[in-house]
Amino acid sequence: xxxxxxxxxxxxxxxxxxxxxxxxxxxxxxxxxxxxxxxxxxxxxxxxxxxxxxxxxxxxxxxxxxxxxxxxxxxxxxxxxxxxxxxxxxxxxxxxxxxxxxxxxxxxxxxxxxxxxxxxxxxxxxxxxxxxxxxxxxxxxxxxxxxxxxxxxxxxxxxxxxxxxxxxxxxxxxxxxxxxxxxxxxxxxxxxxxxxxxxxxxxxxxxxxxx
Amino acid sequence: xxxxxxxxxxxxxxxxxxxxxxxxxxxxxxxxxxxxxxxxxxxxxxxxxxxxxxxxxxxxxxxxxxxxxxxxxxxxxxxxxxxxxxxxxxxxxxxxxxxxxxxxx
Numbered sequence: 057x058x059x060x061x062x063x064x065x066x067x068x069x070x071x072x073x074x075x076x077x078x079x080x081x082x083x084x085x086x087x088x089x090x091x092x093x094x095x096x097x098x099x100x101x102x103x104x105x106x107x108x109x110x111x112x113x114x115x116x117x118x119x120x121x122x123x124x125x126x127x128x129x130x131x132x133x134x135x136x137x138x139x140x141x142x143x144x145x146x147x148x149x150x151x152x153x154x155x156x157x158x159x160x161x162x163x164x165x166x167x168x169x170x171x172x173x174x175x176x177x178x179x180x181x182x183x184x185x186x187x188x189x190x191x192x193x194x195x196x197x198x199x200x201x202x203x204x205x206x207x208x209x210x211x212x213x214x215x216x217x218x219x220x221x222x223x224x225x226x227x228x229x230x231x232x233x234x235x236x237x238x239x240x241x242x243x244x245x246x247x248x249x250x251x252x253x254x255x256x257x258x259x260x261x262x263x264x265x266x267x
Numbered sequence: 268x269x270x271x272x273x274x275x276x277x278x279x280x281x282x283x284x285x286x287x288x289x290x291x292x293x294x295x296x297x298x299x300x301x302x303x304x305x306x307x308x309x310x311x312x313x314x315x316x317x318x319x320x321x322x323x324x325x326x327x328x329x330x331x332x333x334x335x336x337x338x339x340x341x342x343x344x345x346x347x348x349x350x351x352x353x354x355x356x357x358x359x360x361x362x363x364x365x366x367x368x369x370x371x372x
Binding site for chain 2: 065066067068069070071074076077078079080081106107108109111115116117119120178179194
């Protein structure tokens with residue numbers, strides 16, 4: 057049994073499930089999602105320009121912006137590391153966040169801003185940070201987690217939570233969810249119970265596959 | 268024939284032919300691209316004789332990546348009779364790609 061710590065960047069449901077964590081891939085026959093709840097809304101322009109200048113992953117797309125101006129919208133403690141990586145491969149990085157992180161490289165320009173708007177035409181041309189325009193070719197939005205529906209667009213949700221039945225089954229075959237992400241009460245006791253059930257359901261699903 | 272690996276010359280030759288052409292832009296530092304690899308290989312096998320399916324490494328062929336404004340990988344582009352008909356950005360299940368091919372065969 058392998059235990060990996062990292063952020064899942066993308067998921068493919070084909071012949072089981074494959075998840076990418078950084079440059080590594082992991083495969084499994086069933087998937088249990090328990091990402092918790094992260095309150096986040098997309099910035100104006102974020103969805104529109106996803107893949108056209110907006111990226112969630114510095115290591116995945118950074119190489120395509122070498123020699124270009126990029127803005128890193130850091131909303132997670134390891135965002136300064138990713139900004140440093142982008143700079144190291146030759147991107148011209150500007151970092152923006154509501155508060156300057158202690159771990160940010162001294163020679164990466166910082167713009168303090170709470171509001172961010174992504175602008176462009178066919179692709180990103182710049183961002184507006186609390187009203188100040190900053191031209192750029194790419195925006196790396198680095199949050200603590202990816203919304204489950206960004207990882208798995210066919211996943212059914214209800215009222216902002218992942219929809220499950222009593223066996224913690226979602227609408228996608230082989231995918232189960234548990235904990236805060238399935239809804240209230242957002243309490244440990246519920247999360248543990250659901251985790252237990254999701255695990256059992258996933259095993260039962262796998263046993264059926266083997267037959 | 269199955270999966271082709273295009274350079275600029277072989278891509279332009281394929282583009283000049285009538286029919287369907289599918290091009291997967293990828294790089295070896297891109298985890299999701301590697302995940303999509305087997306899906307694209309399967310497409311090449313399944314649609315042998317009906318569509319030309321190939322991969323373009325963006326590090327080896329930056330001019331091609333530039334030509335099509337590739338800003339995120341994987342990006343899979345679809346061409347019919349030399350003209351762009353669709354573009355899928357990001358990892359997707361195979362049905363999303365077969366849908367485009369089948370609708371345009």
